[in-house]
Amino acid sequence: MTIPTALDTNRTRTVLVPALAVSDLRHEWILTSCVILAIAAVITPLLLLLGLKHGLVEWKRYELVQNPYYREIRPIKAQEFSPEWLAEILSRDDVASLIPNILRGASSVTVIPEHGNNVLTPDMLPTIAGDPLLIGNGIEVPQDGECVVSASMAEKLALKVGDEILIRIGRREGRLIQERMQVVGILPVRADVRDALYATLSFAEDVETFRDGHAIRHRNWPGGIPRPYMSFDGMFVTLTRRLSVAQTSRLTINTGFISAELAQAEDFTSLTGLAMPATGATYKLAVADSTIQLANLNAVFDQLRGLGIILLPYVDTVSASIMIDENMIDGNTTPWRPTAVTGLSLSPAQADQTGMPFVPWGALRRTANLPAFADFSQALVPETLGLEIGSRLLMRLTINEQYFDLPFEVVGSWDGERIIVPIESLGQVNTSRDRRLIYEPESGELLMTKSGYRGFRMYANRIEDVSGLHQFFLEQKIDVDARLSEIGELLALDRALTRLFWLVAIVGVLGGIAAMVASLYAAVERKRRAYGMLRLMGLSKGHVSAIPVIQAICIALLSISIAIGGFFALSFVINTVFAADLPLDTDLCYLPADSLFLSMLITTATAIGSSLLGAFQATRIDPAEAIREE
Amino acid sequence: MPSGSPTFLEPCIWRSATATVEKTNLNAEHQANDPPAPSGDHDHVVLEAVGVTKIRGQPGSFATFELSVPQLTLRRGEFVAIVGESGCGKSTLLDILALVSKPNACKVFTLHGQNEVINVHEHWINGDETRLADIRRRWFGYVLQTGGLLPFLSVLDNIHLPQRILGKSVNQNRGLSLASQIGIVNELGKKPHQLSGGQRQRAAILRALIHQPPIILADEPTAAVDKTRAMRIVTDFKTLVRESGATVAMVTHDLSLVASVADRFLGFEVEELGNNSVRSKFGAQLS
Numbered sequence: 012m013t014i015p016t017a018l019d020t021n022r023t024r025t026v027l028v029p030a031l032a033v034s035d036l037r038h039e040w041i042l043t044s045c046v047i048l049a050i051a052a053v054i055t056p057l058l059l060l061l062g063l064k065h066g067l068v069e070w071k072r073y074e075l076v077q078n079p080y081y082r083e084i085r086p087i088k089a090q091e092f093s094p095e096w097l098a099e100i101l102s103r104d105d106v107a108s109l110i111p112n113i114l115r116g117a118s119s120v121t122v123i124p125e126h127g128n129n130v131l132t133p134d135m136l137p138t139i140a141g142d143p144l145l146i147g148n149g150i151e152v153p154q155d156g157e158c159v160v161s162a163s164m165a166e167k168l169a170l171k172v173g174d175e176i177l178i179r180i181g182r183r184e185g186r187l188i189q190e191r192m193q194v195v196g197i198l199p200v201r202a203d204v205r206d207a208l209y210a211t212l213s214f215a216e217d218v219e220t221f222r223d224g225h226a227i228r229h230r231n232w233p234g235g236i237p238r239p240y241m242s243f244d245g246m247f248v249t250l251t252r253r254l255s256v257a258q259t260s261r262l263t264i265n266t267g268f269i270s271a272e273l274a275q276a277e278d279f280t281s282l283t284g285l286a287m288p289a290t291g292a293t294y295k296l297a298v299a300d301s302t303i304q305l306a307n308l309n310a311v312f313d314q315l316r317g318l319g320i321i322l323l324p325y326v327d328t329v330s331a332s333i334m335i336d337e338n339m340i341d342g343n344t345t346p347w348r349p350t351a352v353t354g355l356s357l358s359p360a361q362a363d364q365t366g367m368p369f370v371p372w373g374a375l376r377r378t379a380n381l382p383a384f385a386d387f388s389q390a391l392v393p394e395t396l397g398l399e400i401g402s403r404l405l406m407r408l409t410i411n412e413q414y415f416d417l418p419f420e421v422v423g424s425w426d427g428e429r430i431i432v433p434i435e436s437l438g439q440v441n442t443s444r445d446r447r448l449i450y451e452p453e454s455g456e457l458l459m460t461k462s463g464y465r466g467f468r469m470y471a472n473r474i475e476d477v478s479g480l481h482q483f484f485l486e487q488k489i490d491v492d493a494r495l496s497e498i499g500e501l502l503a504l505d506r507a508l509t510r511l512f513w514l515v516a517i518v519g520v521l522g523g524i525a526a527m528v529a530s531l532y533a534a535v536e537r538k539r540r541a542y543g544m545l546r547l548m549g550l551s552k553g554h555v556s557a558i559p560v561i562q563a564i565c566i567a568l569l570s571i572s573i574a575i576g577g578f579f580a581l582s583f584v585i586n587t588v589f590a591a592d593l594p595l596d597t598d599l600c601y602l603p604a605d606s607l608f609l610s611m612l613i614t615t616a617t618a619i620g621s622s623l624l625g626a627f628q629a630t631r632i633d634p635a636e637a638i639r640e641e
Numbered sequence: 642m643p644s645g646s647p648t649f650l651e652p653c654i655w656r657s658a659t660a661t662v663e664k665t666n667l668n669a670e671h672q673a674n675d676p677p678a679p680s681g682d683h684d685h686v687v688l689e690a691v692g693v694t695k696i697r698g699q700p701g702s703f704a705t706f707e708l709s710v711p712q713l714t715l716r717r718g719e720f721v722a723i724v725g726e727s728g729c730g731k732s733t734l735l736d737i738l739a740l741v742s743k744p745n746a747c748k749v750f751t752l753h754g755q756n757e758v759i760n761v762h763e764h765w766i767n768g769d770e771t772r773l774a775d776i777r778r779r780w781f782g783y784v785l786q787t788g789g790l791l792p793f794l795s796v797l798d799n800i801h802l803p804q805r806i807l808g809k810s811v812n813q814n815r816g817l818s819l820a821s822q823i824g825i826v827n828e829l830g831k832k833p834h835q836l837s838g839g840q841r842q843r844a845a846i847l848r849a850l851i852h853q854p855p856i857i858l859a860d861e862p863t864a865a866v867d868k869t870r871a872m873r874i875v876t877d878f879k880t881l882v883r884e885s886g887a888t889v890a891m892v893t894h895d896l897s898l899v900a901s902v903a904d905r906f907l908g909f910e911v912e913e914l915g916n917n918s919v920r921s922k923f924g925a926q927l928s
Contacts, residue, residue, distance in 0.1 A: 027805045031794070038793030038832070544789045547741060549778020549806050551771055634741040634777070637789055638732060638860055 028554050031545070032561035035538070046530045047569045053523035054574035054614060055581070057516050061610075062582050062600040064508040070599075079143035080202050081497055082107070084480055085468040087490040089115055093463040100469065105476035108143050111212060112136065112466035113219040120218065121179040122160075122208060124168045133164050133206035135178075136468075137215035143470045145209065150196035159196040159209040167206065170194050178208075182222045188232045190214075220461070228454070237459040238381050239448055241438030242302035243324035245282065245295070247274055248311065249365055250320045252291040258315065259294070266310040267303070268296040283325045284353040284429040288365035290321075302444065308377055321361050322375060326354055326437040328444075331430070334405040347407055354434030371422045372433045385455030387436035390419040393428055406430070408440050415440055415450050415457070474498045524621050527566065531559045531625035535632075542629055543637030556626040563622030564615055571614040575607055685753070687855050687888045688715040688738075692748030695733050704917035708733045711924055713907075715856065715888050720879060722903035723892045723923075729909040730921040731892045735860055738890060739781060740773050752780055754855065778806050782849030782887070784859040784878075788841040790833040796844050797829040803852040819847050823877050838865040839874060846878050850885050857882060859891040863898065871895075875902055896927065 036043045086092075092111070101109040112118075118135045138145060138152055138159070145152050145159060153159050158178075160170055170176065172194055179189045198209070217227045226234035248262070253273075262271035274295040276287040287293055296311065308322055331352040357367060358374035372389050390406070392398050404419045417440070419432060439457055442448065447462035471477045477493050484491040535542065542555050582600040589599065602610075693710040708730035715721060725731050736742030743765045744750075752759040759780075764772045782803065783789060790799045800820070801811045820826040823843045828836050836844065842862050849857045862878070863871030875891075879902040882889050893899055896906065906927035912920045 031791075034798070035793040538792075540789070541791050541793070544783075544785075544791060546774070547739060547777060547783055547789075548803060549774050551774050634739070635736045637783075638735055638739060638741070638785060 028550070028557050029561050032558040033565060035534075035541075035558070036562055036565055039534075042530075042534075043566065046526065047566055047573065049526050050523050050566060050570035050614075050618075051573040051577065053519045053526070054571060054610070055577040057519050058574055058578040058602065058607075058610060059581055059585075059600065060512055060515055061606065062578060062602045063585075064512050065602055065606065066598055066600045067504075067508070078201055079147040079470050081474055081494045082143070082470045082472075082477060083468055084471065084477065084484070084491050084493045085112070086466055086484070087492050089465045090489070091463040091465060092467060097464065097467060100467075103480075105472050105480060107470045107472045108141055109467055109469040110137060110139050110142055111464035112468060113215045114465040117219040117222040118215065120208065121181070122164070122168065123177040123179060124170055125175045125177070127169050129168050131164055131168055131206055133161070133208045135208045135210055135215055135218065137212035138209040139212050142209075144202055144468075145196065145198070148199055148202045150198060153195050153209060153211060155211050155214060156190075156192055157195045157210075158192045159198055160194055161198045161203040161205060161207040162200045163204060164206040164208065165194070165197045170197070172197060178210075180218050180221060182224065184224075186233060188221065188230075190230070216461070219465075236383075236456060238383070239439045239442040239446060239457055239459045240304060240379070241324075241381075241435055242304055242326075242442040242444065243308075243434075243438050244302065244326050244328050244441070245297060246303055246308065246311070246325065247279060247283070247288075247293050247295055247323040248315070248320050249288040249290045249293040249323060250315070250318055251364075254292065254294070254315075254318075258318075261314040262294065262296055262311060264314065266296075266314060267298060267307040268311070269299050270297045271295070282327050283323070283355075284351055285355065285367060285427070288321070288323070288367055290365050293323075302441065305377060305379060308375075312377065321357070321365060322377075323355075324375070324434055324438065326434070326441045328410060329437055329441060330409045332407045332409075333430070334407070350406075351429040352406065352408070352437070353429045353431055354437035355431050356434045368425050368427065368431060370431060370433070376435055381435065381439070383455055384417070384436065384439060384450070384457035387433040387439070388417060388419045388455070389422045389433060391423045391425050391431040392421050393430065394424045394426055395428075396424070398424065400424075404430075406432075408437075410441060410443050413443055415443070415448070417450060417457075418452075418455075474501070520617060524617060527563060527618055527621035528624055530566075531563055531622045532628060534562070535559055535625045535628045539632050540637055542632045543634050546632060546634035547637045552630040555632070556629045559622040559625035559629060560619055563618040563625075567615045567618035568611070570618075571611045574614075575610075578602070685717040686714055687717050688713070688752055690714075690737075690747075690750045692746065693737060693744045693750060694746040695730075695737060695742065695744045697733065702917060704919075706730070706733075706918070707920045709920065709922050710734065710737075711922065713924060715890060717855070717888055718883070718886050719904040720882065720889045720891070720899075720902055722896070722899040722906045723890060723908075724894065724896045724899070724906055724927060725892075725909045726894055728919075729911050730923060731894075731909075732860070734923055735858060735890075735892055738856075739783065739858055740777055752776065752855075778803065780855055782852065782854040782857040784842070784845045784849045784857065784862040786861045786864045787838075788833065788845035790841060790845055790848070792833055794832075795829065796825065796831055796833060796836065799833065800829070800844060800848045800851055803848060803854075807852055809852065816847075816851060819851065819881065823847055823881065839870045842866065842874055843877070846874070846881065850881055850887055853885055853887070855887060857887050857889045859889060861893055862891065863893075868898075871898055875899060878902075 097109055097111060100106055119132055120135045122131050122133060140152050142152050150159055158176070164170070168176070174194045176192050176194060177189050178192055179187060181187045192210070198207070217230060217232070221227050221232050221234060223237075224235050225237045226232055254262075259271050263269060271294050274287065274293040278295065279285070279287040279293065298307070303324060308324060312320060312322060329352065330349075332347040332349045334346045334348070355367065355370055356372060356375040357365065357370055359369060361367075361374060362369040368391065370391055372387070390404055392404065398404065398421045400421055400423060402421045404421055405416055406419050407414050407416050417436075425431065440448070442459070446459045448457055449460045450457050471480050477498055478495060481491060481493045481495060542558075545555055546552070582598070585600040586598045690710055690713040692712075695708045697706045698704075723731060723734065733742065737744055740761060747762050747765065750760075750762040750765070752761060759776060761773075761776065764776070790796070791802070794802065797816065800816055804811050817826060817829075820829055823846065825836075825840050825843050825847070828840050828844070833841055833844070842865070846859075846862065849859070859878070863874050866874065875898055878889075891899060891903070899906070907923065908925040908927045910922040910925050912922070914920055
C-alpha cells in the first residue's frame with residue numbers, strides 16, 4: 012500500500028490557499044462586488060478631497076516656492092553691509108541666495124529704447140549668476156552689456172527680447188554717460204510689478220561709484236580718482252629752537268592734538284626707527300584715540316608759520332616684509348622676509364638741518380590732491396641688503412591683518428637698518444584702518460573702494476524659512492521686508508485643509524474598516540462548515556486563517572483600483588468643468604503617483620487589519636464542525 | 642438486519658473479515674494507468690485503538706455521556722459498518738477516528754503503514770495540531786452526510802482538492818475515469834449546489850478516495866437520498882474502494898443499507914447510568 016508522504020508539499024499549498032480564497036470570492040461575486048463597491052465608495056471621496064487639497068495647496072505652494080518673489084527678504088533702510096557679513100548670511104542653511112544691492116538713490120537710470128520716443132526712468136537692480144528671481148521665472152541672468160527688464164517697463168517702452176536700449180546715467184554736477192545694452196529677458200509681472208531693470212552687479216556697482224564722483228576707467232566713464240587720504244599714528248615737529256609756553260600751547264589749539272611736549276630721544280627712535288633730529292627742539296604731538304590726517308598737519312603748520320617748523324608724521328602700526336627676488340617662491344620657505352620700514356619725507360635742506368637721512372623724493376606733500384601711489388613707491392634700503400639702485404622691491408605692508416603687496420623702486424641705500432619710504436605712502440596705506448583700499452597693479456593706483464553694500468535682496472530656501480529669517484534680522488536690528496502675510500495665509504490654508512482632510516479621512520476609514528470587518532467576519536461565520544472541512548482535510552489553522560486575509564487584500568486592491576479610476580474620472584470633471592472659471596494654470600485636483608501608491612498601501616494594510624478578526628475566528632473553527640450535522 | 646434499537650451482543654470479540662466480495666471490474670482499462678493500488682492483504686492492521694474513552698458533558702445538566710472503545714482494529718481493505726441509533730455515540734467515535742477529538746483516556750491508538758507506525762496517542766498527548774493535520778490529510782478520506790463539498794469550488798476542483806492539499810500533481814485522467822465510473826462525469830464543471838443530492842454524495846465519495854488514503858471515514862453518506870439511490874451509491878462506493886484497497890469505516894443507522902457490502906458490522910451497547918448519564922460501549926459485533 013502506498014502511503015502519501017507529506018514531503019515538499021508546502022510550496023504547493025501556498026499557492027492552493029490563495030487559490031481557494033479567490034475561488035470563494037468569485038463564487039460569491041455579488042457579495043464580493045458589493046463589498047468592493049462599498050470600500051471604493053469610501054476611498055473615492057477621500058482621494059478626491061486629498062486631490063483637491065493637493066491641487067489647491069500644492070499649486071499655491073508651488074507658486075510661492077517657484078516664485079522667488081515670496082521668498083525674498085530685503086532690508087528696508089539702506090545701511091552698509093560688509094561682504095563678510097553678507098557671506099555669513101549666505102552660508103546659513105535656510106538661505107538659498109543673496110544678491111548685494113547698491114544705494115537706492117544711485118540706482119535710478121534713464122532708459123531710451125532704440126525705437127520709439129518714450130523714455131523711462133526705472134530702478135536698476137543688480138543681479139548675479141544664480142539669481143532665483145530670474146532663474147525661477149525662466150530667464151537667463153544677464154552678462155555685461157545685457158539686461159533684463161520688468162514686464163511693466165517692457166510694456167511702456169514696447170521692448171522685446173533682443174532689443175537694444177540706451178542707458179543714461181547722470182550725476183549731480185551734470186556729467187552724463189550712456190551705455191548700450193541688449194534686453195535678454197522680460198521678467199513677468201508676478202516677479203516684479205514695478206518698472207525695473209536688472210543688470211550685472213559689477214555694472215550697478217560702477218554706476219554707484221560713478222555717481223559718487225569717481226571715474227570708471229575700464230568703461231571710460233570720467234570722474235575723480237578715489238585715492239586714499241593719509242592717516243598717521245602720531246607726529247613729531249622739530250625746529251631750530253625751543254618754543255615758548257604760549258607757542259607750545261598753540262600746538263594743541265584747533266589742531267586736533269591734545270598734548271605737545273618735548274620728545275625723548277629713545278621715544279623718537281622707537282617710534283620712527285631713526286635718530287632724533289639734531290635740531291634745537293623736537294616735540295611730540297599726541298592725539299586722543301584716532302589717526303592724524305592732513306587737516307591736523309596743516310593746522311599745526313599754520314599755528315607755527317614762520318618758525319621754520321619741520322613736520323615729522325609717523326606710522327608705527329604698519330609691519331612690513333619684503334620679497335627681494337620674486338623668483339624665490341619655491342613652496343618650501345616663505346619668500347617674505349620680515350623687515351622694518353619707516354616713512355620719511357624731507358627736502359634736502361631739511362635733511363641737512365636735522366641731520367636725518369637724505370631722501371631723494373623730497374619734502375612732505377601736504378596736499379589733498381595726491382598723485383598716484385606709484386609716485387610714492389620709492390625706497391631707500393639698508394646697505395646690508397645689497398640691492399642695486401633701480402631694482403624692484405616687493406613690500407608687503409600689513410595693517411590690522413590686512414595686507415597690501417606694493418612694488419617699490421630702490422632709489423638708494425643708507426647705513427641704517429630700516430627701509431625708508433615716503434611717509435605719504437605709509438600714510439595712505441594706514442588709511443585702510445578706516446576705509447577699504449585696493450591696489451590696482453595695472454595703474455599703480457592705491458584706491459579707496461566701497462567697504463560694503465548698501466542693501467541686498469536674499470531668498471530663503473523654503474517659504475517656511477522666511478519667518479525665521481525675518482526674526483533673525485529683527486534680532487540683528489535690521490528692519491527687513493518679507494512676504495510674511497501671504498506665506499502665513501498659505502500655511503494656514505494648508506493646515507486647515509490638512510485637518511479637514513484628516514477629520515473626513517478618519518470617519519471614512521472607520522466606516523470602511525467596519526464594513527470590511529463585518530463582511531469578512533460574517534463570511535467566516537457563514538462558511539464555518541467549509542473551513543471545518545478544510546481543516547478536516549488537513550489544512551492547518553495558519554492556512555485557513557490566511558483565507559480571510561488574502562480575501563481582504565483582493566478586496567482592497569480591487570476597491571482601490573476602482574477608487575483610483577473613479578478619482579481620475581471625477582478629477583477630470585473637476586479640472587475641466589469647475590476649474591474653467593478659476594484663474595488657474597494647473598489642475599485644481601490632482602494626486603502625484605506616490606500619493607496614489609501610498610493610498611493603495613494604506614488601503615491594503617487597513618484591509619489586512621480588518622481581516623484579522625475573521626482570521627482569528629477561522630482558527631477557532633474545529634474540524635469536528637464539518638462532521639457535525641445539525 | 643433492519644435498523645432499530647441497538648442490539649446488545651457479546652462485546653470485544655473481533656474477527657477479521659474474511660468474506661469474499663464479488664469483484665466488479667468496472668473499468669479495467671483506466672485502472673491500468675492508476676497508481677498502484679494497495680494489495681488486498683486483509684490481515685494487515687491499519688488502525689488499532691485500545692482503551693479509548695471519551696466523556697462529554699450534556700448541555701445544561703451535570704449528566705455525562707461516556708463513549709468507551711475497549712478495542713478496535715481496522716484491517717486493510719475491509720468495509721466496516723458502524724451501526725447505531727442517534728445518541729449512541731457515532732459522531733463522537735467518528736471525531737476520534739478522524740483525529741479531531743482528543744479522547745479523555747487512551748491506551749493505544751496507532752496507524753500502521755507499510756514502513757511506519759504512527760502513534761496518534763502520543764501526538765494527542767503533545768497536542769501536536771500540525772502533525773495531526775498532516776496525518777489527516779495523508780491517511781484519511783472523508784465522506785460526510787451532505788457531502789461536505791466546498792460550495793465555491795467546482796465539482797472537479799473539489800475532487801482534486803485532497804491531492805492539491807497534499808501538494809501532489811493532479812492526475813486528470815484518473816479523476817475523469819473515476820468520475821465516469823461513479824456517474825458524474827458530466828457534472829464536473831458545475832458547482833456543488835447545482836448537483837442533486839445523490840450526485841453530490843458521489844462526488845464526495847470520489848473526493849474521499851482520489852488521493853488513495855488508507856482509511857475512508859464515511860458518516861451517513863446517503864442520509865439525504867432515497868433508499869433506492871442510497872443503495873446504488875453504497876454499491877458503487879464499495880466497488881471503488883475495493884479497487885483502491887482502502888479501508889472504510891462507514892457510520893450508518895440503517896443496517897440494511899450496508900448489509901450486502903460491509904465485511905463487518907459493529908454496534909454500540911448503551912447503558913443508562915441514572916441521573917440522565919449514559920455510557921456507550923462500542924465494538925459489539927452485529928450479525
